[in-house]
Amino acid sequence: MTEVRRGQAPGQLSRSEFGERYQASFRDPAFQAEKEALVRIEEIAWINYKAERKSPVTRKAGPGYADPDYDLSVDWLAAKDAIAAAQATWADATSPSRVLVINGSSRNDGSCPGEISKSFRLAKWMTEELEGQGMLVDTLDLSLTTSEYGRRIHPCKGCVSTAMPLCHWPCSCYPNHALGQTGDWMNEIYPRWVAAHAIVIVTPVYWYQSPSPLKLMIDRMVCADGGNDDPSSTHGKKAAQAKDLEMKGWDYPQHVAGRAYGVMVHGDVAGIEGSRRSLTDWLDWMGLIDSGQPAQLDRFIGYYEPYATSHETLDLDLPVQQEARNVALAVAHAVKELRTGTLAAVQPNLRRPRPK
DSSP states (O other): OOOOOOOOSOOOOOHHHHHHHHHGGGOSGGGGGGHHHHHHHHHHHHHHHHTTOSOOSEEEOOTTSSSTTSEEEHHHHHHHHHHHHHHHHHHOTTSOOEEEEEEOOOOOTTSTTOSOOHHHHHHHHHHHHHHHTTOEEEEEETTHHHHSTTOBOOOOOOGGGTOGGGSBSSOOSOOBGGGTBOOBTHHHHHHHHHHOSEEEEEEEOBTTBOOHHHHHHHHHGGGGBTOBSOGGGTTTTOHHHHHHHHHHOOOOOBTTTTOEEEEEEEESSSOHHHHHHHHHHHHHHTTOEEOOGGGEEEEESSTTOOGGGHHHHHHHOHHHHHHHHHHHHHHHHHHHHHHHTOOOOSSOOOOOSSOO
16 A cells, blocks of 8 residues: 655634634625624534535436445536537537637736737637638637636646546546635536647746646646546545555546647747747647647747837737737648548657656
8 A cells, every 4th residue: 555645734724714714705895784694604614614515515426437326526527527528529520620729818908907918819810710711719718717706717736646546537626615615617618628629829928937827727637638537436535545546557548639739829028938848748748739830839029128019019010910820720720630530640649658
């Protein structure tokens, strides 16, 4: 038995600490008219927190699971059903070609910046080209995490580093009702990835890295590469059982492999090449297929120029506009070849001698 190491996490909050954190969401004086009701609801939340009621609504796993009697979260089951439907759509040879265009910027004019992002504009031009090639485009604008009420992507908890089978496909870490970790957007995002025949990511660089909403999504996609689609096999989050499964030999299923991809990274001073390489390396690792050199783009827009005039700079940079469109055209071409069976992955489908 591989030892499960413990001793890092602090204990539960005290009653007063919990109450202070709970009531922090209701500081607006408008809530004071219902102060007594909030106190009563807080007490229910405290009881659920103490009891660790992560998944209060469950049903039996049923046939097809390692433990048919295990109580599975209805939230997780709904997410799995949505993924299964998306996979069936993707596999239907008669269905239209679909491309998921992801805007990785945190910025939009509905939030504090007060102005749209350049990534949004670049994604619009890509969408025009994709639709012109007969593709159905699904736009995933991650900036909504900064401008829409309750729109959030919770962070990855790193279950993979305990053992790969502990990372469930789709992620079962959320919602966690006891901790108030609800409203997670990823249960909607997973099937959008699965239904797509290609993924296009357009993003700026923030401090040499991907913007935080994009990085949150990337981390939460870890379950798509090697994730366990049967939480009953580990009885939820039983670390020792997951370690035992991994040591017996885990096949690391790649749940989104076989989609084409394109990437455009833009910046104003530094970091574009490293960010682009990180994104393409990640997509390659998950088994996606690059759409050729034109679909892997990094460019400066307004190199060492003022931020205030960056949109005007983009207006005048007709070559970079066309290069963005070329990313989309390359992806559209790859999708057509992929769906007719004439496009193969750059690397042969060989078994990894050291799977991770």
